[in-house]
Amino acid sequence: MQATIVEAVNDALHEEMDRDDRVVVFGEDVAESGGVFRATDELLEEFGSERVVDTPLSEIAIVGGATGMAMYGYRPVAEIQFSGFLPPAFDQLVTNASRIRWRTRGELTAPMVVRMPYGAGVRALEHHSESLEGAYGHLPGLQVVVPSTPADTKGLLTAAIRDPDPVLFMEPKRIYRSIREEVPEGEYEVPIGEAAVRREGEDLTVVAWGAMMPPTLDAVDDGDVDAEVIDLRTISPLDTETVVESVKKTGRCVVVHEGPRTLGVGSEIVARINDEALMYLESPIERVTGFDTPVPLLSMEDFYFPHPPRILDGIEAALAD
Amino acid sequence: MSDRASDIRAPPAVGDDGGGEVRYLSQSDLEVPTHQIVSPDGSYDDEAIPDLDDEELLDLYRWMVTDRVFSRRMVNIQRRGELGTFGSTRGQEASIIGSAFTLSPDDWLYVGRAWTPMFMRGASMKDMILFWRGIEEGQEAFAKVNAQIAISIGSHLPLVSGIAWGMHLDDADAIATAYLGDGATSTGAAHEGINLASSVGLPALFYCQNNQYAISMPYEKQSGANTIAQKALAYGIDAIRVDGQDVLAVYDAVSSAREKVLEGEPVFVESVTYRLDAHTTSDDPTRYRTDEEVDHWEEHDPIERYREFLKSEGLWSEIDHDAIVEEIDAEFDEALAAANAMEERAVAEMFTHVYDELPPELARQLDEFEELLERRPEMYDFIEQRPKG
Numbered sequence: 001m002q003a004t005i006v007e008a009v010n011d012a013l014h015e016e017m018d019r020d021d022r023v024v025v026f027g028e029d030v031a032e033s034g035g036v037f038r039a040t041d042e043l044l045e046e047f048g049s050e051r052v053v054d055t056p057l058s059e060i061a062i063v064g065g066a067t068g069m070a071m072y073g074y075r076p077v078a079e080i081q082f083s084g085f086l087p088p089a090f091d092q093l094v095t096n097a098s099r100i101r102w103r104t105r106g107e108l109t110a111p112m113v114v115r116m117p118y119g120a121g122v123r124a125l126e127h128h129s130e131s132l133e134g135a136y137g138h139l140p141g142l143q144v145v146v147p148s149t150p151a152d153t154k155g156l157l158t159a160a161i162r163d164p165d166p167v168l169f170m171e172p173k174r175i176y177r178s179i180r181e182e183v184p185e186g187e188y189e190v191p192i193g194e195a196a197v198r199r200e201g202e203d204l205t206v207v208a209w210g211a212m213m214p215p216t217l218d219a220v221d222d223g224d225v226d227a228e229v230i231d232l233r234t235i236s237p238l239d240t241e242t243v244v245e246s247v248k249k250t251g252r253c254v255v256v257h258e259g260p261r262t263l264g265v266g267s268e269i270v271a272r273i274n275d276e277a278l279m280y281l282e283s284p285i286e287r288v289t290g291f292d293t294p295v296p297l298l299s300m301e302d303f304y305f306p307h308p309p310r311i312l313d314g315i316e317a318a319l320a321d
Numbered sequence: 322m323s324d325r326a327s328d329i330r331a332p333p334a335v336g337d338d339g340g341g342e343v344r345y346l347s348q349s350d351l352e353v354p355t356h357q358i359v360s361p362d363g364s365y366d367d368e369a370i371p372d373l374d375d376e377e378l379l380d381l382y383r384w385m386v387t388d389r390v391f392s393r394r395m396v397n398i399q400r401r402g403e404l405g406t407f408g409s410t411r412g413q414e415a416s417i418i419g420s421a422f423t424l425s426p427d428d429w430l431y432v433g434r435a436w437t438p439m440f441m442r443g444a445s446m447k448d449m450i451l452f453w454r455g456i457e458e459g460q461e462a463f464a465k466v467n468a469q470i471a472i473s474i475g476s477h478l479p480l481v482s483g484i485a486w487g488m489h490l491d492d493a494d495a496i497a498t499a500y501l502g503d504g505a506t507s508t509g510a511a512h513e514g515i516n517l518a519s520s521v522g523l524p525a526l527f528y529c530q531n532n533q534y535a536i537s538m539p540y541e542k543q544s545g546a547n548t549i550a551q552k553a554l555a556y557g558i559d560a561i562r563v564d565g566q567d568v569l570a571v572y573d574a575v576s577s578a579r580e581k582v583l584e585g586e587p588v589f590v591e592s593v594t595y596r597l598d599a600h601t602t603s604d605d606p607t608r609y610r611t612d613e614e615v616d617h618w619e620e621h622d623p624i625e626r627y628r629e630f631l632k633s634e635g636l637w638s639e640i641d642h643d644a645i646v647e648e649i650d651a652e653f654d655e656a657l658a659a660a661n662a663m664e665e666r667a668v669a670e671m672f673t674h675v676y677d678e679l680p681p682e683l684a685r686q687l688d689e690f691e692e693l694l695e696r697r698p699e700m701y702d703f704i705e706q707r708p709k710g
Binding site for chain 1: 429457458460461463464465469473476477478481482483484485486487488490491497509510513514516517521673675676677680681682683
């Protein structure tokens with residue numbers, strides 16, 4: 001079937017709720033209204049009010065409640081309405097969800113998914129534009145997944161729901177409806193922890209993910225560059241091998257991300273290339289990222305996150321030396 | 322979908338006749354009773370005694386003594402350098418035992434400053450020694466009896482509501498219980514956890530041991546609320562305030578609460594008690610409270626009060642106090658020996674349980690570290706010799 005990213009989220013939720021009675025969906029405005037982006041549309045009608053629940057405006061309770069429910073044996077899929085509202089509940093990820101297995105040596109686990117739209121560029125108010133996957137990826141025990149295509153969204157969300165450990169599932173809301181492609185019908189799983197090579201190329205490697213994928217591909221096209229473009233798809237655990245193997249081949253690399261540069265995922269990617277492929281590098285690795293500022297309010301947000309000309313500038317710098 | 326035209330969820334407010342006067346909703350108008358069965362002078366009303374047989378009444382005493390002896394022994398071995406730290410429960414025995422005695426093995430339990438409930442559920446003193454020694458097998462053992470110790474104050478209330486939510490979906494004949502302290506009631510997580518249980522209608526029991534102090538902060542500075550129990554009303558759930566030095570009153574209150582909770586009505590219980598010892602062995606309570614105050618609470622010793630009750634009931638003759646203490650001491654000695662005999666674990670222990678499967682980067686870190694330890698055995702000497710504490 002043809003679907004957008006947000007429709008793929010909805011499809012995966014329908015499939016998994018149908019397949020497994022233990023899957024329970026809850027969050028703010030997810031049931032009666034079907035979610036502010038309609039990601040949970042029609043779930044209430046199909047699966048009933050015990051399994052599709054509108055919660056109070058209460059992020060700590062949503063994430064902490066999901067953790068407890070998962071410890072008890074269910075498979076909660078909790079929604080945080082915008083990633084900018086996760087921080088109050090970050091404590092529950094740090095203090096509980098990410099370390100239940102570790103704390104009890106596997107006796108208890110927290111197989112849960114927290115879904116949330118992230119990223120700038122939708123002309124929203126403050127706190128609706130963050131891209132903090134680097135901060136969340138810093139947490140041992142928490143997996144962080146960021147799809148960029150409808151098919152991957154379905155496959156990765158399915159894998160996240162089935163995963164025995166907690167997954168933070170960050171949905172690129174700027175491209176929620178801008179890409180429509182063929183998405184497999186029925187059960188479809190894409191493994192967590194594996195990057196995808198979107199374009200094969202020889203001259204340099206470009207690594208991006210989530211909402212940065214379309215502008216990155218556009219930049220490569222605009223510059224007519226023979227680039228290998230890697231969609232990371234999972235921030236934690238990071239697929240080092242795919243990146244390193246590509247860099248060994250091309251000798252040059254650009255990392256593109258929306259979040260702040262300092263201690264961002266790009267820093268880690270540079271470090272891993274440094275560890276395993278330093279002698280293959282023909283030029284310094286470029287980072288094209290958001291700045292170390294809060295995401296600007298909507299009047300200036302377009303200057304904050306990378307657009308194709310800025311990405312192409314980074315590509316040209318990496319190719320120049 | 323309901324027909325919204327005939328189903329108005331949010332009707333406009335209808336005023337009543339206040340004669341034009343602004344009327345406040347005020348805690349000063351609240352009457353918050355405190356449940357008590359055996360008064361401090363040992364007197365009680367026969368009719369008020371909970372329905373427990375003699376063996377159960379004697380068990381309450383044995384468990385309270387267990388709690389006291391365990392705290393004494395743990396403080397002692399900590400002073401000998403055999404534990405990192407420890408939080409004594411002395412003074413809170415009635416509050417801890419009376420409540421935990423009501424729970425069933427299928428109930429889930431998240432505790433703070435209440436260790437003996439783990440023993441009542443079948444975990445061992447050895448497991449608790451391991452926990453305080455920072456060995457993960459402790460929490461693993463507690464997990465096997467559906468219990469955990471919460472360390473980050475208040476953070477466990479949303480988890481308990483989540484567990485209760487699972488029980489609700491599962492139609493389980495059990496409840497989830499959070500033990501918390503007076504300090505925890507100031508956290509956002511406690512607020513959100515209780516509110517979730519109330520709004521969904523979950524089988525969660527919130528048992529607050531108000532032991533008067535969050536480390537050095539007395540309850541009167543912790544909150545402007547006269548009682549903690551009254552806070553429950555704001556969530557639309559019922560509360561009980563109980564004399565936490567009276568084991569029978571605690572038992573009575575919590576078993577009543579548990580029945581209600583089983584029906585999907587969360588209940589909040591405030592047990593008014595006192596921490597006679599330090600917050601942990603690292604704390605010096607003389608910096609923030611007077612000897613007079615502590616002496617006053619020493620006179621309200623929960624074990625003494627219960628002893629008077631057992632005497633009045635003619636049950637004291639059934640108790641050989643010294644033999645009980647001796648037995649618990651022996652159990653502790655055995656637990657300590659077993660804990661001491663635990664083999665040292667390999668460093669892989671740190672890495673193994675973070676995920677179901679070790680991710681490649683973590684596997685790499687483990688390999689590198691094991692290789693380093695082999696190459697530089699002085700690592701072990703350094704760690705052995707580093708001053709601890």
